[in-house]
Amino acid sequence: MDVLKLKDKNIVVMGVANERSIAWGAAKKLLEVGANVIFTYRKDRSKAKLEKILEDYQDHKTAIIQCDVNSDESIQNAFKQIGEQFGVIHGIVHSVAFAHAEDLKNRFVETSREGYAFAQDTSAYSLIAVANAARPYMTEGGSIVTMSYLGAERVLEGYNVMGVAKAALEASVRYLAADLGKEGIRVNAISAGAIRTLAAKGVPSFNEALHRYEEVSPLKRNTNKEEVGDMTVVMLSELSRGVTGETIYVDSGYHIMG
Numbered sequence: 001m002d003v004l005k006l007k008d009k010n011i012v013v014m015g016v017a018n019e020r021s022i023a024w025g026a027a028k029k030l031l032e033v034g035a036n037v038i039f040t041y042r043k044d045r046s047k048a049k050l051e052k053i054l055e056d057y058q059d060h061k062t063a064i065i066q067c068d069v070n071s072d073e074s075i076q077n078a079f080k081q082i083g084e085q086f087g088v089i090h091g092i093v094h095s096v097a098f099a100h101a102e103d104l105k106n107r108f109v110e111t112s113r114e115g116y117a118f119a120q121d122t123s124a125y126s127l128i129a130v131a132n133a134a135r136p137y138m139t140e141g142g143s144i145v146t147m148s149y150l151g152a153e154r155v156l157e158g159y160n161v162m163g164v165a166k167a168a169l170e171a172s173v174r175y176l177a178a179d180l181g182k183e184g185i186r187v188n189a190i191s192a193g194a195i196r197t198l199a200a201k202g203v204p205s206f207n208e209a210l211h212r213y214e215e216v217s218p219l220k221r222n223t224n225k226e227e228v229g230d231m232t233v234v235m236l237s238e239l240s241r242g243v244t245g246e247t248i249y250v251d252s253g254y255h256i257m258g
C-alpha cells in the first residue's frame, strides 16, 4: 500500500550541494518512493555534482534548475520554469542557509548590520519568498518543509547570527502555516541534530557538538541525513496531513536533555 502517496508527485528540493547535504537525504528517499524531484542549486559546482549524482537515477523524472535565494528575480524565474515544466508543485524541501564566516567566529556582539541582514535574508526570508513564488503552482495544496537547528532556541557556541536566523525561520514557519492553511498548504520545520556537511564546516564548535550529542542524547549517537530525510518525506506526505506550523526534532532526542 502506498501510504505516503508521493508517487508521481512533483517535489522541489532546494539545497543539495553534494551527497552529504541533508537535502540529498530527503531527495534520495523521494526518488525511491517514486516522486518526481526538481532540484534547485545556486552554484555551477553544485549543478555538476547533481548531474553526476543523478546518473544513477536516469529512469526517474528529475530536473535541475538554478535558484539563488538572495535574488527575487532568480526565485521567480526558477518557479516559473518549474511551473511551466511540471504544472503542479506538491511539495518543497527548503534546505538552504548561509552566514558570513566572520559572524560565526567573532563575538556575537560584534555582528555587523550587513552580516545580520545577509544571514536573515538567505536563511529565513528565503522561505517566505519561496513559498510566495511557489503558491500559484501549489493548486492542489501541498507541504513545505524547512531545516532548522537547536541554536534557534538555545545559545550554542559559534552559532551566533545563524541562531537568530533560525529563530526567525521557525517563527516564519508558524506565520506561513497560519496564512497558507486555507490554501491547503502545510508548513513545518525539522530541527536536525548536528550532521557533518559543507555548511556545518563553517560552525567553529561543530566537532564538539558531535561529541556532545553522542554523550548526552537519549539515543547516545549522532543523527544522520537519512533520518532527517525520512522525516522530511513523512512531513511531505499524506501521513502528516494533520500537522502544520510545527518544529519537529530529529536529533536523537538531544533537545529534551538538561
Ligand code: NAD
Binding pocket: 014, 015, 016, 017, 018, 020, 021, 022, 023, 041, 042, 043, 046, 067, 068, 069, 070, 094, 095, 096, 097, 098, 122, 147, 148, 149, 150, 191, 192, 193, 194, 195, 196, 197, 198, 199, 200
Ligand atoms: P549544505 O552545505 O550541504 O547545504 C546548504 C545549501 O544551502 C547548499 O546547497 C547551498 O548551495 C545552499 N545555499 C546557500 N546560500 C544559497 C543561496 N543564496 N541560494 C540558494 N542556495 C543557497 O549543508 P546542510 O547541513 O545540508 O544544510 C542544509 C540545511 O540544514 C541548512 O538550513 C542548515 O542550516 C540546516 N541544518 C544543518 C545541520 C547540520 O548539522 N548540518 C543541522 C541542523 C540544520
